[in-house]
Amino acid sequence: MNKLISVIIPSYNVQEYICDCIDSILSENLENLEIIVVDDGSKDRTVDIVREKYPDIKLITQKNQGPSKARKVGLEKSKGEYILFIDSDDYVEKNYIRELYEEIRKTDSDIVVSPVKYYDGVDYIEVEEKKYDNETLEAESYLLDIFKGQHITSCSNKIYKKNILMGEIFLEKVKHGEDCYTLIKALLNSKHISFIKKTSYIYRKNLNSLTNRKRIPIEDYEVVYNSLEKELKKNKELEKNIYIFKYNFLYILIRSKSIFSKRVLFDKEYRKIYFNYLEDIKNGFIDGTFGNTEKEKSMIEFRKKGVILSELFRLITRLRKREKRKYGKN
Structure with a gap:
């Protein structure tokens, strides 16, 4: 029996990209899939597009509170045993979700990680990350390699068992760097992770995004760092x-x-x-x-x-x- 997969998409002012994102997910024709779009107070036509073009998708709207709050709301409303977060201006290659799902079922890992490619509208560039010979890896070993700068800190290019996302997994006070906190908290709740090698998560380098248009408030990163430091001090090895x-x-x-x-x-x-x-x-x-x-x-x-x-x-x-x-x- 196929277990339900929930894909949570936080969205904000992405009317140009939301269809690419959702269509890439729907192209897999998976029956055991629910898609939840949590719109974080968009001021453009993002919500209208989702309502008009994707009436069967669960759409939740909220006032602007940041991506962490949107992911949290989506997780609370989700029914799946496995969770994916996909940013609304990104998309995924064909069979991406299927491969992640098959790997997490086969290895019984807590998290499965996919490759990431940057897309600037012209070229695709695969992000260089440390490769492993083993099919599965202890979560703590992966976490230590994150500390060394050998992996990106996104929470989006992964599938999770829902039970490791319980507790205070999100930092709702900040709007930048928050996915690093979510990823590390998930890893601290995990024992083993594994990887897929074929298909990739496509990270769109959106020059019109909030991150690129405005000064990123350093206070957000201070909150993220201080919060993570407290968590890491609970583990002597870390x-x-x-x-x-x-x-x-x-x-x-x-x-x-x-x-x-x-x-x-x-x-x-x-x-x-x-x-x-x-x-x-x-x-x-x-x-x-x-x-x-x-x-x-x-x-x-x-x-x-x-x-x-x-x-x-x-x-x-x-x-x-x-x-x-x-x-x-x-």
């Missing part, structure tokens, strides 16, 4: 790796999202937390001795240099501005 987690969390969730516009360097709130973390590097808490292989060590060393170079850039910029003011130049 607590040993707290600094490598701290550094890669900064690198992945702050620096990589803002480096193109130099927001880290020019925004007071960004600089405050950015250079607090830099102090850890200067004080020797984070250095090239972390990691089990030479590749890992060199990766961390390279990132450390990148942070320090960014600080030098900031100081040079300040000097230039001071000189311009001194000589009355615009």
Whole structure:
């Protein structure tokens, strides 16, 4: 007997992409599937499109409260024994859900992970992540590799047993970086994970998204980091790796999202937390001795240099501005 799969789609102002997302799911023609769209207060035609084109899909609307709240509401309304989260401006390759489902049934894992490809409207680029020889892996081992920056921290390219998503799995107070918290909480509730290799989750690099159009509030990331740090300190083995987690969390969730516009360097709130973390590097808490292989060590060393170079850039910029003011130049 096929067990029910629930696909939860949080949506917000995605009238251009919502059909691509839903159609990619429906193309699999799975009978044991429910799709739940939770609209987070869209101001465009997203809700109208779902109502008109997909009358059989469960649609829930709420005022704008962020993706975590939308995922939580969707989970509460879901009836499936297995859960997938798919972002509404993304889509999946053919047989994606089928392969995840077959793998989780075959291995009895708590989570199954798929590859991710970025799509910019022209090209598809597969995200490089650490590969494993074994079919299944202890969840803690995967979590430690996340700390080392060897995996993306999205909660979307996975299928979960519903029972590991119970409890305080969502951070409703924030709207950015919240999926990292959900993923790590799910991993802390898990024993084993496994992987599929053929089909991929397609992450659309939407240049009109909130993340790309507006300054990402650093307060959100502070909440996410502090919340995760409390969870990790409950586990002695994971607590040993707290600094490598701290550094890669900064690198992945702050620096990589803002480096193109130099927001880290020019925004007071960004600089405050950015250079607090830099102090850890200067004080020797984070250095090239972390990691089990030479590749890992060199990766961390390279990132450390990148942070320090960014600080030098900031100081040079300040000097230039001071000189311009001194000589009355615009």
